[in-house]
Amino acid sequence: MCGVPWCLRKLREFELRSAGKRVVIRRATVRDLDMLVRHRRAMWEETGRYDISTLQVHDRRFREWVRERLRSGKLLGWVAEINGDVVGGACVWLQPTRPRPSVRGTTVPYLLSMYTEPKFRGRGIGARILNEVIKWATRKHYSRIVLHASKKARPLYLRHGFKRTLEMALNLR
Secondary structure (H helix, E strand, O other), X not given: OOOOOHHHHHOOOOEEEEOOEEEEEEEOOHHHHHHHHHHHHHHHHHHOOOOHHHHHHHHHHHHHHXXXXXXXXXXXXXXXXXXXXXEEEEEEEEEEOOOEOOEOOOEEEEEEEXXXXXXXXOOOHHHHHHHHHHHHHHHOOOOOOEEOOOOXXXXXXXXXXXXXXXXXXXXOO
């Protein structure tokens, strides 16, 4: 498939088998807002970087941010379900960017809040969600997807063809 990662060969499949149970990937809606916030919170809790009060404030701010962008179409989500129960998900923020020679257009899909419930990890659910995101971005003719990966998640992204970049940051507070 003209240089595209091996995992994309299976993009037409809409489900996979996990421990004998059917996993379905679907697009998230505003009705999934609580789950998206819960997954984002769990992701941050697993890093151990923030205390509970900081995360509670973040939950409220993130909920409003996601609600507004889901409704406007500036944020898309994908949800993995087994027998109707959500076991994973991810969001893509259509992030405004400046014109650059290497990027078509002025919007770059930014993958965030990729999360799989702990007891369902290692079964390919994250890979399936990521495949759906890549398929969507390819269909929409985006030239790249960007994200910030935890050390634990980097192997997943590297297997799907993502490359590390030289981004830098200065924390002002």
